[in-house]
Amino acid sequence: MAQSGKPQKGGNGPDDLDALGRRIGEARSRRADTGARARGPSTNLGLAFRLSTEIVAAVGVGTAMGLGIDWVLGTRPLFMLIFIFLGMAAAYVNMTRVLKQFDRNMRGAQDRGQA
Template sequence: MDDRDTKDRLRDLEARIAAAKGVPKVKHHSEEHYSQAQLAWRMVIELVAGLGIGFGIGYGLDALFGTRPILMVVFIFLGLAAGINVMMRTAKEVQVKQASGRDVGDEEDDD
């Protein structure tokens, strides 16, 4: 029993020290930076993937039908449009997530 009492007392002491110091629990700037960098890479990869898939489909159809540059160019533009569409959807998703995060924080401040 003495061991448990000691652990409880230490836990209580650590909580009181943290409260006295006023240690805020906030995200570090570096964590936010990494999050933004990951988002940027995700968008770049989505765009490049759209272009690559469009190029592959166009090149394959050109090889199949014997119409060298026509379908490749058309599907590159379609892949570009698809990549931009996915990027815009991702940006909207992140914007909604940030807006809902702010609303939750505003509600906590009202209490």
């Protein structure tokens, strides 16, 4: 529906626009406060999903690489076993890196008084 260009009942004067601007500013400040808490350190469930995904991906990629090399060279299952262990090592390195970052985030949140 098209607007006729005439101010509607109740007016759209400068006072109404100022009041609207104040309400928008208040809403943005409230949203910024809650958004900072929501974007804080990862939740435990999110961390668990991330760690499990990284473990499965690292071991899966290692297995696939080992199978591919074994297929090309005809050396079953030598490289598959080697790359499975390399995938496990990569998963361990990723886990320690993620957990150290999580620990730093939690300590920072405690220092700020958010946790």
